[in-house]
Amino acid sequence: MSIYDYDVTLENGEKYSMAKYRGKTLIIVNTATKCGFAPQFKQLEAIYQDYKDKDVIVLGFPSNQFKQEVSDSSAAAEACRMTYGVNFPMHTIHDVNGHDALPLFDFLKREAPGTLGKAIKWNFTKFIVNRNGDVVQRYAPKTSPLKMLPELNELVGN
Structure with a gap:
């Protein structure tokens, strides 16, 4: 299986295949609007x-698994837009660990286990996927997204 074999759902209920992003660099993040890392x-x-013109897409996947998200996907996305000016795609609320985890996150965790194992330890775990669909890096929740820039620049040829 590859990342392109998974279907996901936007916060508005629109379902689509990750194959839509074939040939693009992705940053996939599990998010929570009430998290200290928000x-x-x-x-x-x-x-x-800064990077969307270089075919870099950020994808937010809210999770209430750590009890730091509102219970409604649309409300979570709206809070991101209003509070933080988010324009990148936000998705429906899903678990990222366990039996009910979003299958995409099971794949991401298998491809890029963390230092303490495969489980997502907290909100704002970040994954970078290259243009071929390979998961190339996993970043801890406390790691600033700006620390991803060297890897991102290498992937997009900057």
Whole structure:
């Protein structure tokens, strides 16, 4: 299986295949609007704005698994837009660990386990996927999105 074999759902209920992003570099993040790391939304949005012309897409996947997200996907996306100016795609709320985890996150964790194992330890775990669909890096929640720029620049040829 590859990342392009998974379907996901936008916060408005629109379902699509990750194959839509074939040939693009992706930053996939599990998010939560009430998390102490939520200010990272501003950095993620800045990266999205600075790199979208280079086919870099940031994808936000809210999760309430750590009890730091509102219970409604549309409300979570709206909070991101209003509080942090987020314009990148936001998706429906899903678990990122366990039996009910979004299959995309099971794939990401298998391809890029963390230092303490495969589980997502907290909100704002970030994954970079290259243009071929390979998961090339996983970043811890506390890692600033700006620390991803050297890897991102290498992938897009800057």
